Structure formats: structure tokens, C-alpha cells
Amino acid sequence: MRFKKYLSLTIVLVLILTALTGCGKKDAVNDTGSQESEGQVVEKPLDSEQYLNLVMVAEPSTLDASKGSDSYSNGILNEVLEPLTRLEEDEDLKNVLRPAGASEWTHNEDGTVWTFKIRDAKWSDGVAVRAQDYEYGIKRSLAQDTAAPYAYLLAPIKNAAEVNSGQLPLEELGVKSLDDNTLEITLESPTPYFLQLTYQRVMMPQRQDVVEKHKDKYGSEIDTLVYNGPFTITNWVHNSEIVLTKNDNYWDKDIVKLNSVNIKILNDENAIYNSLSNRSIDSSGVGKPEWIEKFKGNKDLNHIEVTNPQTFFKFFNTKDKVFSNANVRKAFALAIDREELANVIFHGINVPAYGWVSPNISIGDEEFRSVSEEPIRKLAADNPNPKALLIKGLEELGMDTDPSKLTVKMTLGSTDQWFRTYGEYVQQMYNKNLGVNFEVEFVEWPVFTSMAEKGEFQIGYMAWGAEFNDPISLLSLLKSDAGSIQTGWSNERYDELIDLASKEMDPKKRLEYFAEAEKILLYDEAVLAPTVYPKYNIFRYKYVQNLGVTPFGTAGYKYGFTQGR
Structure with missing residues (x-):
């Protein structure tokens, strides 16, 4: 069932410039942007205009959650779809699995049957998010004719291998909706890392009516997509720019401070570094030693080093x-x-x-x-x-x-x-x-x-x-x-x-x-x-706050904001 996934070092050595990491231990910040310091609250209001300017070196291959395999599409999907869980960070930067699309979950005694309660939420077009959307997304990722490159991640689910190979019909997969708000997943055997799969793209929700309407075009343009994550995509100029806008239908919209995230698609390193230097972008990965040394000397930038897994x-x-x-x-x-x-x-x-x-x-x-x-x-x-x-x-x-x-x-x-x-x-x-x-x-x-x-x-x-x-x-x-x-x-x-x-x-x-x-x-x-x-060097202006730090984290831009731009 495992698909062969060679990673070309030509690709691996290309800089990951998508602002995936943050700037060290997070300050304790309340909802108004005030910082707590040794028991005293120091008022530091958020910027009146909440936006980020970022960069990616290539555009997503597709925003079809089942069919994508590149990091660029995965990064965007984490912003616009709500998986069952999100891998976030505590104050010590340790990863913590937190409820997202599922408000809670339980399992039977041996850990083979998991029950997720899907929270009341809406898609960006106002349609209610249902357990069936998660069921459909998982089953579509395992359907043989989808040819999902990461289908093998779902191997722990009962009958996944047989379904993916076409030996059994999708109905035999151990995934079913008990009602609109209850999703049940049955595993082949106890799987200690199963929850680590619940925030992967192949388990993200998909609307069956939208997928079937757009067929092969699904995920290729913004008018073929609906969203239930913190942001929606309001502009996508291929190989040029992607604009994310706060999703007013998001269940946790009150925690989202950023109104927009503007992502330029640039593959010229010097153009990217010059954009960071002149503040056209707020954060970037940097790979050239001479530029790393230059940015280290900029007191307005935080320097983050991340050893990639x-x-x-x-x-x-x-x-x-x-x-x-x-x-x-x-x-x-x-x-x-x-x-x-x-x-x-x-x-x-x-x-x-x-x-x-x-x-x-x-x-x-x-x-x-x-x-x-x-x-x-x-x-x-x-x-x-x-x-x-x-x-x-x-x-x-x-x-x-x-x-x-x-x-x-x-x-x-x-x-x-x-x-x-x-x-x-x-x-x-x-x-x-x-x-x-x-x-x-x-x-x-x-x-x-x-x-x-x-x-x-x-x-x-x-x-x-x-x-x-x-x-x-x-x-x-x-x-x-x-x-x-x-x-x-x-x-x-x-x-x-x-x-x-x-x-x-x-x-x-x-x-x-x-x-x-x-x-x-x-x-x-x-x-x-x-x-x-590999270790990545990220430089980010100090006014950028509360973006994730850890490589596996999927909080994305949800908690981000700016102070003092």
C-alpha cells in the first residue's frame, strides 16, 4: 500500500520560504494584545491593520486535499480547512494535540474504535459542516481511482489496504458517520500514533457535492473550493500570488486576528532576500550564508533556527x-x-x-x-x-x-x-x-x-x-x-x-x-x-507575533498578529 516517495535533493535543497516557523518562546498575550510581565499588564495594542506579507518559492500543485503531495499545498490547506485536530504548541514550544474540527474524542478499551464529536460549524458558503464531510474526505483519499499519494498514511484504518487496492469496496472501510455530528473510525489494531494522523491532509473534510460538481478541476481554482478553516482564498493568480482572508464563518473566528495574508510566489533567492530587506515581506527562510550573516545584523529581525525532521x-x-x-x-x-x-x-x-x-x-x-x-x-x-x-x-x-x-x-x-x-x-x-x-x-x-x-x-x-x-x-x-x-x-x-x-x-x-x-x-x-x-534559518520582523515554531505544527497563521509594524 505504501507509495514510493523519493525526495529529490534538488527539491529538498530549495529553501523552504513559506514562513512555517515562529520566533521562539511565545509571550503571554491576552486577547487585546496586552503583554503580561512579572505580574504587571503592559498595554501594547495590536496594529489597527492586521495583515502579513509572505512568500513561497512555488505555488501549490493542487488544493485537492486527497491528491496534493507538495509542502506548498499542504501549508495552504492547513489555513483553509479544519482537520479533526491541530498540532499546536504550549508556552514551552512542545507540541500539543488540540481539538479542531472535532470538539472531543473517545476510544474503546483497546484503542481500536475512535469516536469523534464534530463541533457545530459552517463552511464558507454557510452550509453546516457534518461528520459525513470527514468520512467522505477519508474515503476519497483511499479510493483506488483517486490515486492519493499519501493514502498509505491511512493504513491503520480497518480494511484500508484492501480498499486502496480495489479488493474491497469503500463501504467496507472502517470509517462511518453515526449521525451529522459523530464520526466513528475503526482500526485494524491498536495504533499508538493514530491521533498524529488526524491532522494530515488525507483526513481533512471534503464536501462531496463540491467535489462531484467540479470533478477534475476540483482544487485547481478558488471557485472550485469551499473552506471551513481560519481563512478563505480570495485571490489566486497562478505562479504569482495567493491571498488568504479571514473566514467569518469559522467556528473559532474570534481568536483569528489577521484579516489577510498575502503570499507572493517568487523563486529567485536574491529577489526574496531583497524583499525581506526592504520590508516588502515580513518573514522568509534564508539559505545563503552571506545573507544569513547580513540579516543577523538587522536588529529589527528575529532569527529562528529550526532543525527539520x-x-x-x-x-x-x-x-x-x-x-x-x-x-x-x-x-x-x-x-x-x-x-x-x-x-x-x-x-x-x-x-x-x-x-x-x-x-x-x-x-x-x-x-x-x-x-x-x-x-x-x-x-x-x-x-x-x-x-x-x-x-x-x-x-x-x-x-x-x-x-x-x-x-x-x-x-x-x-x-x-x-x-x-x-x-x-x-x-x-x-x-x-x-x-x-x-x-x-x-x-x-x-x-x-x-x-x-x-x-x-x-x-x-x-x-x-x-x-x-x-x-x-x-x-x-x-x-x-x-x-x-x-x-x-x-x-x-x-x-x-x-x-x-x-x-x-x-x-x-x-x-x-x-x-x-x-x-x-x-x-x-x-x-x-x-x-x-537540514536546518532552516528563518528571519522574521519582530512585530510578527504568535506564528507557529515547530516543524510538525499545524496552527499556521490562526493565532498570528502584528504589533508595532
């Missing part, structure tokens, strides 16, 4: 003779100086990666990386000489143990200059640290994905981001039935651990399962070699 990594073809050996894979995993790579190639912007699960992913109430050992660090500590591992591996393979007689090739899915610089740098690392003849070939991304699927490579390189806030989002990608990252590797114990973790409700036991699985993946078998976690 995403991992850049090398992956080995375990069906290849050389890389069928674990010690060879370990040697190539260790012969990378991650600190140097982060500083030289990524200009100190990104963070060295020593685990597969990236930062900002939680297990229970704690960040996974803060409570789980980093396997690559342990592998390096136990094996200070990667070249010795390589020689040992070659001996086990019955090959010549002289590394200088070994030729290995890495394939990169881009031909642009950044990748050529990266390839040359990695080539120097492997020549120096392992003494092998290391070659790099550059192909376009579609060619690369085809080669990977056919197993026509030795070492590949790409990135993957977590879809939701749980370690299983990344660790499940390496299950033998996932078909996501083409390593050719399978491990029965690894599969068993992921299956156990997918049903275990105790966070401590889940942590044990995940830690063992990650150890098998990186320390025992070295199937992957994580390199860096």
Missing part, C-alpha cells in the same frame, strides 16, 4: 557483491567526516546526523533523539579504523584485500553544480580514508529513481522527511514490504520490531523496540549512512 543519507545496494557485506557497508558509513561535511559543503547550516530518526520527532512526551543512543556514534567508537573494516569485509567476500584495487561508484540524482561539488568532496573523503578508487556519476532525478528501482547502483544519495511526529514514520520505510528505499535489504527481526511498535501503546516499550530497530539498521547492518539533518 528530515535526514539526508547515503544508501547501499545490498544486492551488489561488494555491498552485500555488512563490514564493507560499515566502512563506507564511517569514512565520512560528518562535522566537516556539514561545515564545508553545507556552510555550517545543517547538523551532522548520527541516527536515522531525525531531531524534533517525539516518542511519548520526549524527543526520540534525546533518549535514544545514536548508532553511528557507537559504531565509530567501536571501530576507529574504517579501512580495517573494509579490508575485513573484502576478505569475507573472498576478494582482493588491497583497497587500492577496489573501484566503487556513487550515483547522484542531479547534474547541477552543487551536486558536482558534493560528489567531488565525498570522493576525496573516500580516497583519503579508505584508499579506494571512488567514482561519482551524475544523472537526472528520473533516471536515478529508475536505476534505484532496478538495482543498477552501488551507493545512492537522497533525503527523506517524516510525514508525522512519530519515529515509525521513518523507521517503517525500511521494512521489507515497504518498497520505499531501494536497498534490497530485509531483516526479520527488524520487521518484527516495527510491527510490535506499531501496536504497542506503552511509550517506554515502543522506545525499546525503536532503539533496537535503529541499532540493527545502522550499527549491525549499516544499510544506510545518515549524513546531515
Whole structure:
């Protein structure tokens, strides 16, 4: 059921400039904009005109919640539709799941049947929001003919795989409306991360009458859409601008302070940075080191650094003779100086990666990386000489143990200059640290994905981001039935651990399962070699308040406002 979702690094390395994050710990602000300071209330009125000017580097591919797969469409959908829940932030910037389209929910004793009470609300055209709208949205995302790219996220729902493959009709899916205000979802088995799916686009409400009226055009223009979120779209000039306007029919409209959010679509970095510099826009991600340093010196800007829940990594073809050996894979995993790579190639912007699960992913109430050992660090500590591992591996393979007689090739899915610089740098690392003849070939991304699927490579390189806030989002990608990252590797114990973790409700036991699985993946078998976690630098004018900070957060612009523009 899982769809293959390669992330082209050409896309990954493009800046995320959509103002996804905020400016550190939020001040305590009451509804009038007053700030509380050590028991005293200091009057600081909101600006009389409440608006934001922001930027995106590309426009949404579609605003059809079932069919979209890009971050741009997802960002807009979070502003104009109301999912069952929203992942928001408390005062300590920890993610908190809060009621949204559902006012409350309950589940049976074993957590397999969930009941959501849909709050009284209206769509932007005045029609009542009903449980049937959520039911229809979920079923449409799983319908085989929709071909929703993220349908696999709904796998925990009863009969989801069979419905998505066409083996069972939609009526057999474990989703039904008991009445206009009650939605019942039945799962295949207890699923500890199920609530993390309730704010995903594939579970957003959709109006059946609107979808059927506009058919293939649904989501392509504003006159094909209705909205039940904090904002509506009042203007969409393709590849130029999207204007969001406060939705007066929104159930929580009194908390929404912004009257409009004007989003320019620009893909020229210098144009974006100049717009930020001259205040044409209020916030932007910044990727060029020289601009980062320039903006750091601007006292009117807040600087926010966010480590994204995403991992850049090398992956080995375990069906290849050389890389069928674990010690060879370990040697190539260790012969990378991650600190140097982060500083030289990524200009100190990104963070060295020593685990597969990236930062900002939680297990229970704690960040996974803060409570789980980093396997690559342990592998390096136990094996200070990667070249010795390589020689040992070659001996086990019955090959010549002289590394200088070994030729290995890495394939990169881009031909642009950044990748050529990266390839040359990695080539120097492997020549120096392992003494092998290391070659790099550059192909376009579609060619690369085809080669990977056919197993026509030795070492590949790409990135993957977590879809939701749980370690299983990344660790499940390496299950033998996932078909996501083409390593050719399978491990029965690894599969068993992921299956156990997918049903275990105790966070401590889940942590044990995940830690063992990650150890098998990186320390025992070295199937992957994580390199860096991407870190985004966002600069935002200080008058912008109360936008979200955390990468998974879906509060969007709902609580935003300006003071002192």
C-alpha cells in the first residue's frame, strides 16, 4: 500500500520560504494584545491593520486535499480547512494535540474504535459542516481511482489496504458517520500514533457535492473550493500570488486576528532576500550564508533556527557483491567526516546526523533523539579504523584485500553544480580514508529513481522527511514490504520490531523496540549512512507575533498578529 516517495535533493535543497516557523518562546498575550510581565499588564495594542506579507518559492500543485503531495499545498490547506485536530504548541514550544474540527474524542478499551464529536460549524458558503464531510474526505483519499499519494498514511484504518487496492469496496472501510455530528473510525489494531494522523491532509473534510460538481478541476481554482478553516482564498493568480482572508464563518473566528495574508510566489533567492530587506515581506527562510550573516545584523529581525525532521543519507545496494557485506557497508558509513561535511559543503547550516530518526520527532512526551543512543556514534567508537573494516569485509567476500584495487561508484540524482561539488568532496573523503578508487556519476532525478528501482547502483544519495511526529514514520520505510528505499535489504527481526511498535501503546516499550530497530539498521547492518539533518534559518520582523515554531505544527497563521509594524 505504501507509495514510493523519493525526495529529490534538488527539491529538498530549495529553501523552504513559506514562513512555517515562529520566533521562539511565545509571550503571554491576552486577547487585546496586552503583554503580561512579572505580574504587571503592559498595554501594547495590536496594529489597527492586521495583515502579513509572505512568500513561497512555488505555488501549490493542487488544493485537492486527497491528491496534493507538495509542502506548498499542504501549508495552504492547513489555513483553509479544519482537520479533526491541530498540532499546536504550549508556552514551552512542545507540541500539543488540540481539538479542531472535532470538539472531543473517545476510544474503546483497546484503542481500536475512535469516536469523534464534530463541533457545530459552517463552511464558507454557510452550509453546516457534518461528520459525513470527514468520512467522505477519508474515503476519497483511499479510493483506488483517486490515486492519493499519501493514502498509505491511512493504513491503520480497518480494511484500508484492501480498499486502496480495489479488493474491497469503500463501504467496507472502517470509517462511518453515526449521525451529522459523530464520526466513528475503526482500526485494524491498536495504533499508538493514530491521533498524529488526524491532522494530515488525507483526513481533512471534503464536501462531496463540491467535489462531484467540479470533478477534475476540483482544487485547481478558488471557485472550485469551499473552506471551513481560519481563512478563505480570495485571490489566486497562478505562479504569482495567493491571498488568504479571514473566514467569518469559522467556528473559532474570534481568536483569528489577521484579516489577510498575502503570499507572493517568487523563486529567485536574491529577489526574496531583497524583499525581506526592504520590508516588502515580513518573514522568509534564508539559505545563503552571506545573507544569513547580513540579516543577523538587522536588529529589527528575529532569527529562528529550526532543525527539520528530515535526514539526508547515503544508501547501499545490498544486492551488489561488494555491498552485500555488512563490514564493507560499515566502512563506507564511517569514512565520512560528518562535522566537516556539514561545515564545508553545507556552510555550517545543517547538523551532522548520527541516527536515522531525525531531531524534533517525539516518542511519548520526549524527543526520540534525546533518549535514544545514536548508532553511528557507537559504531565509530567501536571501530576507529574504517579501512580495517573494509579490508575485513573484502576478505569475507573472498576478494582482493588491497583497497587500492577496489573501484566503487556513487550515483547522484542531479547534474547541477552543487551536486558536482558534493560528489567531488565525498570522493576525496573516500580516497583519503579508505584508499579506494571512488567514482561519482551524475544523472537526472528520473533516471536515478529508475536505476534505484532496478538495482543498477552501488551507493545512492537522497533525503527523506517524516510525514508525522512519530519515529515509525521513518523507521517503517525500511521494512521489507515497504518498497520505499531501494536497498534490497530485509531483516526479520527488524520487521518484527516495527510491527510490535506499531501496536504497542506503552511509550517506554515502543522506545525499546525503536532503539533496537535503529541499532540493527545502522550499527549491525549499516544499510544506510545518515549524513546531515537540514536546518532552516528563518528571519522574521519582530512585530510578527504568535506564528507557529515547530516543524510538525499545524496552527499556521490562526493565532498570528502584528504589533508595532
